[in-house]
Amino acid sequence: MPQFVDQARIFVKSGKGGDGHVSFRREKFVANGGPNGGDGGKGGDVILQVDNGLNTLSDYHFGGKYKAEPGAEGGQNRCTGKSGSDIVLRVPEGTVIRDAQTGKVITDMSGDNHRFLLLKGGRGGNGNMHYATATMQAPKYAQPGQPAKELEIILELKVIADVGLAGFPNVGKSTFLSKVSNAKPKVANYHFTTLTPMLGVVDLEDAKGFVVADIPGLIEGASQGAGLGHEFLRHIDRTRMIIHVVDAASTEGRDPIEDIYAINRELADYNADLGSKTQIIAANKLDMLTPEEADEVVAKIKAEFEPKGVKVFPMSTLTGMGIKDILYYVSRHLDELGEKPVVYEQEFDPEVELKERQEAFTVKYDPEEDEYVVEGPRIEKMLGYTNIDSEKGFAFFQNFLADNGILDMLEKEGINEGDTVRMYGLLFDYYRNADTTPGGEVDEELEDLEDLDDSESDIE
Known part of the structure; x- marks a missing residue:
């Protein structure tokens, strides 16, 4: 007989979306084939499912990490990457799921709620075939897959009785x-x-x-x-x-x-x-x-x-x-x-709350290094797919900092032109370009790069 366990704390993570692929058509007698990089596959979801055969949370007694499968990268010849497999967590009826950080209720697995989508997998990124235009016929970039979502949760079994x-x-x-x-x-x-x-x-x-x-x-x-x-x-x-x-x-x-x-x-x-x-x-x-x-x-x-x-x-x-x-x-x-079953209402929506957490930025001054430190998940992702060594890439990144209020945050901290800014190991000298304003003009290739950034903030 399994040990009775009525509370557990676990880490869950959805699958990252597969990255879009960069490739070009290469065939005999076709000198300059167009882009044919396929889209990345969707990441797997994290799903909660009531199992009427369970009456304990003993499967989760020792905590652990439960991860859905990431989507595969897109392939050549417009091939879409394989979607990642979902992970289904089976729980007894009456299990209340809370966010471990805030203690707020995410969902109550009772009543009519027998299946709940806890975390959506990331959407696959677009391959470079989507970015060909009249002026940019050989785009050498593709959209990264949406990042995985992760959460620490508390499972709490409250028995259902009259x-x-x-x-x-x-x-x-x-x-x-x-x-x-x-x-x-x-x-x-x-x-x-x-x-x-x-x-x-x-x-x-x-x-x-x-x-x-x-x-x-x-x-x-x-x-x-x-x-x-x-x-x-x-x-x-x-x-x-x-x-x-x-x-x-x-x-x-x-x-x-x-x-x-x-x-x-x-x-x-x-x-x-x-x-x-x-x-x-x-x-x-x-x-x-x-x-x-x-x-x-x-x-x-x-x-x-x-x-x-x-x-x-x-x-x-x-x-x-x-x-x-x-x-x-x-x-x-x-x-x-009367029939009034006690059901706990949702207080924490992972889709909304995690988006706010992912979009949070911190700006602080490090007096020992005499540097201004900027951190946040989106910045780390941006640095991963933006070529800041190129003029257009750096201009795009500057617009990103301006549009998200990070330049204003730096100035509130007292930064002056020429001061050093550190972002995840990269160092920059701070100069606020007079031409870089929120919503400023960008050329067609830069607009394509901004579409890539939308994949980070547009969580579906």
Whole structure:
């Protein structure tokens, strides 16, 4: 049986688009064949897929990197490169995906959402056959493929159940679940008997059934991480109703009323919504008291909580007393609450957020080297395919710096003409060309180069 794992952190990366190819037609009796470089193939996507056969994230327990295949480079004779294969990450239903950097929700793999495109592969670049013009009949450049997208994510499994069982360890939650459903949890007389959530389906005659989750026993301080802390609490998030099981017989010397308040504080401290969920109290272990003692303790619990709208049920999981009353009450109340599954809304769109991260530039002054340092993913890519040794290539790069506000950023840092600028190991003397303004005029070949830059910023 696989180890139960309900949280994992992994790195994912889509496939880079294949680069366009530079080649020319070479045939006998054809002296100067035109460009025939083909387009690059599309990079593979990263896809999330619900697998109903899974109930744990154990496949991702040790983290790791999950990468889609890059697209192949275009070929000669207008041949398009092969597209990269997708990578499909299979997860249990109820898995919430978050961006590791911000903690924001990317998607919730529950409800109707059984397949989700997490990261798109890069688009393949155009081959040089696309850049032939009347004045440039032998273009010696092609479009690079769009870069891969990468992301570190947190996978968090939150079980899907209608009702959650809450309470201190060893109060009878596991025994209750085994009596009312087909679940077979391990039951023993020691703390932390249940270390993983157990789900059970309750079937009732003449009433609608429901799913119950036995949430591992809480302890005080769990909302701050004491004990297994959040490892317990996350699994009660989706439930529509809580059965709070309490040791009414005080077999471990605790006061049942204080226990109820302590657990409710943990629920509210972890998530305010949990503290406001509909709740009933199951006063358990009454078989260990005399009838008079049982009546007295149940009366005290009712006096404390029923005026606050929390219904109290006497119960014994050993004898079965009171269990049916609880189940039929819960079934009716769930009908009144209606079908409102808890689904987490998207807070982080990778396509939008990663584009902003990729387009970010940093400009800072390095006093030790007396240099202004400019960094950013797009600059690094630009330097990779721009021939800045040529006059036109350098003019194109200057326009790029101006259009993206980098020259303005340098001047805000106090740069003067003749100062040194460092970009990924390349050094430049700073001179702001009066003719280089955002949106300035460029000739036809330079416009083709700007089309190449569009592949970096135009993320589809």
